[in-house]
Structures are given as C-alpha cells and as structure tokens.
Amino acid sequence: MNPIPFGKTPEAPQPAPPAPPAARPCRVSVIIKALNEERRIEATVESALRAVAGVGGEVILADSYSSDRTVELASAYPIRIVQLANPEERCCGAGPQLGYQHSRGEFVYILDGDMQMREGFLEQALAFLDVHADVAGVGGRVVEQNTESLEYMARGERASPHLQPGPVDRLDGGGLYRRSAIEAAGYFSDRNLHSYEEFDLAIRLRALGWRLWRLPVDAANHWGHDAPPYRLLVRRWRTRYICGLGELVRAAVGQPRLPLALQGLRELRLYLAVLGWWAVLASTPLWPLPASLRLALFCAIASAPVLLMTWRKRSATKALYAVVSWCFNAAGLLRGLLRPQRPAREAIASRVLKEPAQEAIP
Numbered sequence: 001m002n003p004i005p006f007g008k009t010p011e012a013p014q015p016a017p018p019a020p021p022a023a024r025p026c027r028v029s030v031i032i033k034a035l036n037e038e039r040r041i042e043a044t045v046e047s048a049l050r051a052v053a054g055v056g057g058e059v060i061l062a063d064s065y066s067s068d069r070t071v072e073l074a075s076a077y078p079i080r081i082v083q084l085a086n087p088e089e090r091c092c093g094a095g096p097q098l099g100y101q102h103s104r105g106e107f108v109y110i111l112d113g114d115m116q117m118r119e120g121f122l123e124q125a126l127a128f129l130d131v132h133a134d135v136a137g138v139g140g141r142v143v144e145q146n147t148e149s150l151e152y153m154a155r156g157e158r159a160s161p162h163l164q165p166g167p168v169d170r171l172d173g174g175g176l177y178r179r180s181a182i183e184a185a186g187y188f189s190d191r192n193l194h195s196y197e198e199f200d201l202a203i204r205l206r207a208l209g210w211r212l213w214r215l216p217v218d219a220a221n222h223w224g225h226d227a228p229p230y231r232l233l234v235r236r237w238r239t240r241y242i243c244g245l246g247e248l249v250r251a252a253v254g255q256p257r258l259p260l261a262l263q264g265l266r267e268l269r270l271y272l273a274v275l276g277w278w279a280v281l282a283s284t285p286l287w288p289l290p291a292s293l294r295l296a297l298f299c300a301i302a303s304a305p306v307l308l309m310t311w312r313k314r315s316a317t318k319a320l321y322a323v324v325s326w327c328f329n330a331a332g333l334l335r336g337l338l339r340p341q342r343p344a345r346e347a348i349a350s351r352v353l354k355e356p357a358q359e360a361i362p
Helices: 041-053 070-074 094-101 121-131 150-158 179-185 197-207 229-238 241-252 258-264 266-286 291-313 316-338
Strands: 028-034 057-063 080-084 107-112 115-117 135-144 166-168 176-178 211-222 350-354
Touching (some): 041 115, 080 094, 107 121, 107 179, 121 176, 176 179, 179 197, 229 241, 241 258, 266 291
Parallel strands (some): 028 057
Antiparallel strands (some): 115 211, 135 176
C-alpha cells in the first residue's frame, strides 16, 4: 500500500463512466429488400414504419447497390440502411439475408421495395404465432395492383394452393417469421438464389417440423414490374432471376429437404417436359423418314404446345406467351443447375450506410 505524501489530501474516488444505454427490446424487424426502387421506396418505408409503430420494432433497408435515388430517398427516414459491398452479389437471396444479418427482432418480416404493408396485419400475425408455437411463419393476402400484365394475369389464373388461407407449404410474397425458427434452419435466405428464396426457406423450416400458415387478411399491396411481358422475360434472363429453380434444386441435392423440394415444385416437371420436347425436335432430322415427312412432323410437334394452350386459355396471345415463358424457364433451369455456389451460411460482405437515432431508455 503506497503512503499518502505529507501535506496532500487523498483524492476522492472518481465515479465510474455511465454505461451505454441498453438497446430497447425489438419485437419485429421489417426488412425491405430493394434494388432501384426510387419510384415507390418512400411509400414502402412509410408503410413499414406505420406497421411497426403499434408492435415495437425496427425497419431495415437492405439495398443491393441501387444506382438510382433509392438510398437517398430512404435516408430521410429513421431506419437502418445497409448495402451490399459487392454489387456482383446481387440476387433475390442475398437481399433478405443481408437485412437479417443487421436485424435484432424477435420476429422478422420480409418486404419487397415495390410493396406496401397493410395496417393491422402484424398485430394479427403476432397474435397467431403467440398461440401456435409450432408455426414458424405467417403470411397474408398479397393484393396485386398491376392486374393488366400478362405475367400477373397468369398468376391469378393459376390459383396456387399456397396463396389460399390455412396451412401452406411456402409464404411467397412475404411473411412474418420467428427468429428462433430461422436460426434453427441455419440462415434466412440462401445468398446463391436468384429466385425461389422464400420456397427454399419454407422447405428448410418444414424439414425441421415447423409449419407455415396464411391468414385470410390483407398483408401488403404489390405493384411489380410493369415492363412488357417479353421484355420482362429478357430482363429475368439477364439478371439470372430465371435461374433460381435450378439453383434451388442444386442446393437441395443430398439434403433432407430434397423430397419436399421435388414434391412442391410442380413447374419442375413442366420444364423437364419442355427439355424433352426440345430433345424430340432436335432429333427429327435424324429420323429415317422422307425429308418432307420429317419437316411436317417437326412443324406439328413444334406447334402442338401452342395449339393446346390456345384451346385451354381461349387466347392465342396468352398461349404464345405461356410457351415462350416455359422455354425461358427451362433454359434457366439448366443454367441454374450448372452454376457454382458459395456456402449459404457464409456472411455477406456489407456496409452500414445509416443507423437510426438511438433512443435512451427512460
């Protein structure tokens, strides 16, 4: 023990520095995935802020390196903004996972940058999850606003079972998920997927015994792309969106979720049939028949799907678009199956562009 020098008085003990304020408990994290959504991003962010105001939570914009004013416009709001560090990693699976890496909510809701949340859905979804402990995620009705596009007209005509209220095998269009279930499944979305990221999450959860549910209430409005249908197909090929099915199947091979994937992907059988159709057409020049007969058979086989769809849809325009879309998707299936993949659990390189102001706890 050091003696106190003569003539000096002992110094009073200094108070410990104040501890930083603890973060408020966060009930819901709304993750908005966006790429060049300046047209609607303000309305999207405002709808998300209104939705979390009643339940407690945060809003996170996960930006895939937008080149327009998306980030600038969103920066005016009290939200967290994170961005991919590498624009080459853009894909539908990277956006949700990027936002999830920076979220802290007990529950997580995924929202596209061209969607607007409907008030009251989060309250009903949380109440449902509180009562049903075996349900990992809850969705609602997605109200399509772009009803004149051939793409969205075709979706409406399909009346997919997973869009109906009740137990479902996926939550396309967004949903509210338990963080504990996501952690058990390993990650929120597969960074390799250029589409089908919500179906991939669903089969990973279901393989662990979790259930998914869709409530008979409106959850969000969706505008979607208003590009002409054939231009939209070309865009999806260019952005690799159309490769998602093949990427999902490749990722599921050898995993317990593979049977669930094959069972739920009815379109996979369709696109495999298209590949078979192509193989038959390619083989016709080798058939041991007169050239005129081979040509006639080639034309008949080539036109058969269009004629069949014209009869089913009562519209040559819709029929032609359906067959062309099948061909694009069949080619995308092959492209996705052959594409190398990175480990899905690997963290996505990112940067934080904005943090919301921290509120002190009273």
